Amino acid sequence: MPKLDISLQEEQKSFEVEVAAIEKQWAAPRQSHLKRPYNARTIAALRNSIPAPSAASSTQGVKLWNQLRTHNENGTCELTFGTTDPVAVSQMAKHQQTVYVSGALCGFSEVALPGMDHADYPWDTVPKVVTKIFKSQLWHDQRQRQFRLRHSVEEREGLENWDYLAPIVADGDMGFGSLTSTMKMAREFVEAGVAMIHIDDLAIGMKKFTIGQGRTIVPTSEYLDRLTAVRMQFDIMGSETLLLCRCDTDHSEFITSVVDERDHEYVLGATKKVGPLQKHLKDAQAEGKDLKAARNEWMESAGLKTFDEAVEAVASKEELEAYTAELSKQKFTSLSTRREIAAKTVKQDVFFDWELPRSSMGQYLFKSCVKAAVERAVAAAPLGDVTWARMDSPVWKDLVEFHTEVRKVFPDRLFAFGYTGDYDFAKAGFSEEKVKTFHLDLAKMGVVWQVQPIWSLQGLNLVTEQFGKLWAEEGIAGYLRAVQGPALSTKPMTDGFEKLSYCGGYLADAFFETVAGESITERGRALDFKRH
Template sequence: MTELISQYENDIARIEAWWASDRQKHLQRPYSSAKVASMRNTIPLEYPSSIQGNKLWKLLNKHREEQTPIMTFGCVDPGTASQMSRAGMELVYVSGGVSGLQIAPEIGRDHADYPSDTVPRVVSHLFKSQCFHDRRQKSYFLGLSKEEQQKFQINDYLLPMVADGDMGFGSVTAIMKETKMFVEAGTAMVHFDDLAIGLKKFTEKVGRTVVPFSEYLRRLTAARFQMDVMGSEMLLMSRIDSYHAEFITSVVDYRDHKYVKGATNLEVGTLIHAVNKAIEAGEDVQEARFKWLAEAKVMTFPEAVQAAATEQEYQEFSKLMQAKQFPSLAEMKSYASKTVAAPVNFDWEISRSSVGQYLYKSCPQNVIERAIAAMPLTDTTWARMDTPIWKDIVEIHTALREVDPARCFGFGFTGAFNYAGAGYSEKDVAELPHNLAKLGIVFQTQPIFALQGTNMFVYKFAKMFKEEGMAGYLRDIQGPSLSEKHDHGGTAWGGNYLADQYLNIANAMDLSMNL
């Protein structure tokens, strides 16, 4: 008993010293070091995620200081990861959506309905392959002459991996378990988003749903606590998806109230009734939905006040709103009753969806507020934007850097965005990564290359190979691969000499020694 208590007290002291380190001191935990120590194993455990996390932390901050981007793309297989190392990439990104379509037992579109261990298993597989290539390179290099060593190109096969944790796949304990899997797998950084479980509809491009402020912060707290219990230096990134959100699951948190939309024409029926009526009549559901939204004159409560008030009245209402950062609906109604003569009609209940979602107004400001609230628990931030609207990118990240000037940010490029249609010239697109980096957005990924890119290349090769056979293969694949001396699939990449070393060592004991 005495030994256990002594160990517990020593753990507390070590945890507090760790939290005071340069790497950890920017974080603020809503729990004590004693609570963390009470949950730790009695034997010390170490994880490669700490080595990789610290490596990534230095890399991110180096690029932030130099205002240069770290470009990477989605990867789910060891072969791709090894070639990323050989090409001089600095990071590997493991997308949840791509893993769900490439690796999950029952593949499917990005609904985050794959098993919760899918991405950790992908990371673990990649990390083991990284370790293999790291060993074979070291073994080969040390077997060279000094002259050959001088000419040998050493690749970093242990690139840090950034993994997509999606929304955590369940309750607080589910998030803790998934975080534990990421730590054990060798992940350098994991991100969790504020999307609602079971309501991820990226396929329809409609219906993106976020959870309340408080629920998202609970997710991040659970992840951070698990990492602290394990003593891991793995980085935790908050990914805020509210920029494109149309719904929120609940109005339990008053910090969301000013963005929740409701009907201001109370003569219409409920949205659910309108949709069900369209289904029964065989009409287009989306058209019925849009028609109801227009008739109901859906808007936020502050917008409803502006529509009912005079200019002077709205200015008075706004002054009361500005006095408190997060007024509840009850408080906003109180402000309106004091400043606006006309009645303000507003009902956010009749505009709820069939699964209970409330309508939600997406805008840069709610991204900013959520990201700031998540900062004490996280190391980095990703304000998810499928459409890189430059003025919004600048607004969001300027506000966030005012709160944390030393923070590193992330950005994801989608595979279907129409840059030309959004006003980007070829020069703008070419300069975009560096312009983002000037705002501290150094981690930049194209998540779906492992789908869009590899599918396209394989499709083109398959058509060529069917038509031309080995002549086309020799011209397009075998010839260039061998002439460039990259050995993309030969004995060196496969580590034959590493296996030979094992065999030589195992066979060193000649049977004649026993004679």
């Protein structure tokens, strides 16, 4: 096998140049807000000998970064929606600055076996959809560019000129496995041309958004490791791809482990001496009882509380004040330390057992709240560029609290927000006028990127059903009246197959003409005429 013919001095010199380039990139305005637990020398040593294919993702990432910063300066926001269809994406270019590729949509329409929003599809599913969409964007960009350049400068004034290269934001879910799996997924995204991906703190294999109780998060430390793995992969590739730190702590019911003391404040335990939940459920099953009813019965009998709540339940006012004062001396306090403080400040014993409520899969019960979400978001922020707290209901005071508290630590933080398909604004106390300005009110707090993630499932299904009914009832007459007529009469004409500038007819001509030696630009044809 041939050896590389390079001196040790040249190898070291090349390495030092690489290190300097990395440090310069990290110090630039685009990345200066990031804090990494590793240094540039480590990343330089992890790189390939030839540059990684990250140019397109970097270009789109910087473009998105500038868009979001501009929105933040102006108090405005980008409103986009989720789709997996390149045809839909081509029309989004006329109104949206970005495109969102949802994992839920991909798992529903882009896999061999569709499913609900459980992230149970292969880890490269979403990157493949990004590849498909980005290639379609490049095609539209190419065919529009050559079509425009067929015309004179004066003629181009009246031609369409859409920015088809809208940055793609994609769903990385929880990373799909070990840190190396997360890194591989991140690499696939970069090679696909993505502008930003988001990684959440949900437990792998336990995602249950759409089937009732059971949302499970991982310890804060595991969440940060995921984000670090993605950031590291981006750095290894030298990409400017953005990382969106998504926190799904709100409305979570379980946490997989209590290994991180930062989470101990929110773990629930039994405050009454009862048997384990799992034994209670097994006994109920053996007796043919309803398991949900049995679970609720046990929870009520167990007196579920956090440890601080358990202290509050037995302490006097003075004892509680002394306990709280001791807690405030430390930023994060483990359960064992909390027990020690309680033993010193509270006369009565505090019974608290967080093992008794554990689930059949070993999860601990978790009490979600805005404070917990804020703490995670603050811990994650130095690793990413944008923050997103998934909230299942539009509770305005919670939204204000979250974004305000994070910005107390990071004043210039950029935020994202996702609207679920069944938000009940009326139930949450919003007037019609307040709903109309909801996105603008969020934008004032720095929520610069807002998305309806699953438009295709609601919007496209609704439109398709309506057209299907029309077609079945009226046939071609209905089509001419409701679709073809209006499309052909718009100015400019709505994109369709009969519109050669959109469907690529002129681009195909350009290929044939170029192979034949003809010029396709207006000036080029004039020069060819003079030569001949």
